[in-house]
Amino acid sequence: MRVRSSSKFLIGMLAVAMVAALAAPAAAGRKAPAETAGFDGETITLGVITPLSGRVSVIANPLTAGNEMWWAFYNEEEGGIAGKYPVELLKEDSAYAPTTAVQAYDKLKGDVVAFQQVLGTQITQALLPKMQADKAVAGPATLDATWVHNPNLVPVGAPYQVEAINALDYYVKNGGKGTTVCALAQDDEFGEAGLEGLAAAKKALKLKTGPSPRFKTGEDLTAQIQELADGGCDATLVVATAADASAIITTSISLNFETRYIALAPFWLPLLAGSASIADYLVENLWVSAGQLVAWGDSSIPGMDQFIERQETYAPDQTPDPYFIFGYLQGQAMAQVLEQAVKNGDLSRAGVLKAVSQIKKLTFDGLDGDYKYGPAAKRNPPRATAVFGIDPAGPVGLAIVGPQTVSAAAKKYKIE
Amino acid sequence: MTKFFQLLASGLALGAIYALVCLGFVVIYRATGVINFAQAGLVVLGAFMVYNATFTWGLSFWLALLVGMLFGAALGIIIERLVLRQMVRQPLHAILLVTVGVLLLVEPIVTTIWRSPQPSIDTPFELDKLEIGDVRILQISIAAIVIAAIVLAAFFLFFRYTKYGVAMRATAVDQEAALMQGINVNGIIALSWAIAGVVAVLGGAMLGANAGPKTGLGVGIGIIALKALPAMVLGGLDSPGGAVVGGLVIGVAEVLAGGYYAEFAPAWLKPGFHQVLPWIVMLVVLLVRPYGLFGTKKVQRL
Incomplete structure (x- = not known):
């Protein structure tokens, strides 16, 4: 009995020692981080x-x-x-x-x-x-x-470029083949990113492209929208934030410019769908391409x-x-x-x-x-994004029209 | 030609708003000799006040406009009493800088109170259009033209035929002489500020309701309002009639330049050139005819 309990004791001690030995390096790796800028040891x-x-x-x-x-x-x-x-x-x-x-x-x-x-x-x-x-x-x-x-x-x-490529791929596959695709882009790096997407899509999908006027946020857009209207743009990639969304849509309505607007994610604001005066136009003319605008x-x-x-x-x-x-x-x-x-x-x-x-x-x-x-x-x-149409009754004013997919062109797109 | 008339209609709507805002600049200039940069700030505050009255208080657009006009008049008087009157007999450049200071205060005030406003002020017109042939113009833009015409006509009648209008004209010519004639010059200056506040609110509300450039509601309205300055210089600093002509010319020129840019502009000219066109016009007018088309030419006896 004595021998057996001694051996049990030894085996137990050995197990504890092994666990301690194995745990030691991990514990050493998990030493508390030192205080530093933005960390006071607690928060x-x-x-x-x-x-x-x-x-x-x-x-x-x-x-x-x-x-x-x-x-x-x-x-x-x-x-x-x-x-x-x-x-x-x-x-x-x-x-x-x-x-x-x-x-x-x-x-x-x-x-x-x-x-x-x-x-x-x-x-x-x-x-x-x-x-x-x-x-x-x-x-x-x-x-x-x-x-x-x-x-x-x-x-x-x-990325924006991928949003643009996927949405244009969806457009081409859904009746847009052979039509003229234009762009309306902010005159900054964001606008540039969207236009890079258009350029990549043009190459991959052999798009016929029209004018691509730029604009500064907050400015009168009559000239740009008129240029698009004159350019016979069947579809228009919009690279703008929600700050200019209302102006773009309102100016388009006032000039009777009908196009398939394909906007990148930052364009959308749920309260746009609640704005009775533009909701019909949005339902008829706007798609939003995004990865994160998941249906709430x-x-x-x-x-x-x-x-x-x-x-x-x-x-x-x-x-x-x-x-x-x-x-x-x-x-x-x-x-x-x-x-x-x-x-x-x-x-x-x-x-x-x-x-x-x-x-x-x-x-x-x-x-x-x-x-x-x-x-x-x-x-x-x-690289998967979805294409959303406007649904004023939806929780964020959107409803999926083209499910989350990665187009072949987006898959190939090389991110530098 | 459709394109031309379409752009002309948009330009007239923008020009009508410039004329309204410009009238505010002219009225203050005539009363005090100061170019009041704070006018653009009054336009922004006016727009947001009307927005608040419609969106938050649930008032109809027209009632909200009335509330906004009262607010604009009161605000104009308050700025004059609390700020500008303290600057009497100070150098002109100091007074100018004070008005710039008031303008700079507006954006933080507005963005603190109205953090995430709706895209535009709701109006009974919504985005309904009037169609004449192939030319379409938003009804709110027509409303802006009509309101500007009514206000400007009322102002001219007031200016020419009422006791206060005559007093304003007398004060504009010579403050000391007006004082000698028993005119309450301080009261007239306050009245000028109140008028400037009212027309600023009207201009701001129209811009916020998507008339003219259709940029909707935002502090960017102030930048648009500042373009009434070139209109003022073109029309003549002290000429209310010049404000109307200047406003319309600048508005139409800006929109036409933007609309025809792609067809006629040389390759080196950046898009957005139409945005700076009013300032180029101002520069040329100042160089060639500094008193503008209808302003009073200053004559100095040597």
Whole structure:
């Protein structure tokens, strides 16, 4: 009896020693991250630079609310990053002006671990040199393909170029073959991104193209719409934000310009569908191409029920809004990056930058396609997008007309 | 020709709004000798006030317009009393800069109060059009032309035939002489600001309701309103009639230039040239005829 209990004791001790030996390296890897800018040992602070005021605030406010809802959920139910570091957001208004955004960045950079959201293609472009010098990481609330291979950025979603290619492919396959395709694009980097998509689609789909006037946000669009009307544009790719959506549609109505408008995601605003004076025109003439404008509340979409449950708990007053979902997806992406950084025991800017490169894949519970990460050069975004028509009765004013697909042209599109 | 008439109709609608806003500039200039940059700010605030009255308070468009006009008049008087009157006998450039300061205050105020407004002000016209042959014009744009015509006609009648109108003219010619004649010059200046506030609200409400350039509601309205300045310079700084002509000419020229840009502009000319055309016109007028088409030519005795 004595011998048997001694051997049992020895075996038990051996097992404990083995477990301890195996656990030791892991425990060493999970040492608590040191205090650093934006991390006081207890709370992680992230920055948000977004146009909380002005014309583009109609996008920025729900998008930021989506960021906030994600973190409210994650802090409450997961205990924050690694189950113990809650995350808070520090917001600054960029007014959609690069100079203001640069000031906001300088103000925030010493107080944040990373930037949860930087909204605007032009603004992201303006901040990048500083971010590169500071080794800072940010989630761009813009879908330019330029960001895909940038190590300082954590993009989510299919790029604008892919949105354009897929939608034009759908148009060609659904009665648009041989017709003239034009474009109306903002006179900035966002507009440029959309036109790159048109150029790629033209090559791949052998499109016949017409005029592509540019415009500055907020300006009178009579001339541009007239140019499109004169150009015999059967379809028109619109690369504009919601800030100019009303002006584009109203001017088109006033000039009796009938075309198949194919807009990229930032064009859409749910309240447009509720505007009785333009709703009929929108239903008749507008498609929106997007990866993230998932139908709010559609249980057939994986992750949607969970999203709605969280929204009802943590943002009960939020009305259905596609930008809110995008903000939520951004939160999910940043959480995966920060989990990796804490796992590495390093929440410094350089540590977060390293963590981004170590992520193999960003996942979104099915709300959006997986995004292949790893070293920036090897990233590959989801390329499936859907084409939406306007349905004023729908929760975000949209209804799918062309399901989520990756066109052959989008699959081949090389992201530089 | 359809295209020409289409653009002409759009230009006239834009020009009518410029004329309204320009009248506000002229009235203040005549009363005080100051080019009031804050006028563009009054246009923005006026638009949002009318929006608030329709969207938040649920008033009809016409009632909201009336509320907005009262607000504009009150705001004009408040700015004059609280800010401009403190600047009496200060150098002209200092007063100009104060009006620029008031203008710059408007955007943060508006974006703080109305963070995510609707795209435009609702009107009974919605986006219904009047069609004459192949030319289509939004009814709200016609309303803008009609309102501008009524307001400008009323202003001319007021100016020519009423006691206060005569007092305003006298004050414009010589403030000290007017004072000697028993005219309440301070009251007349306040009245000028009230008129400027009213026409600013009308211009702003029309812009916010998609008349003219159809840009809808937003702080960008202020940029459009500032283009009434070239109209003022073209018409003559102190000429209400010049404001009308200047506004219409600038509006029509801008839209025609935009519409025919693609056909006639040389390759080196960037799109958006029509947006700067009013400022080019202003520059040329200032160089060639600084008192404008109908302004008073200043004569100095040597």
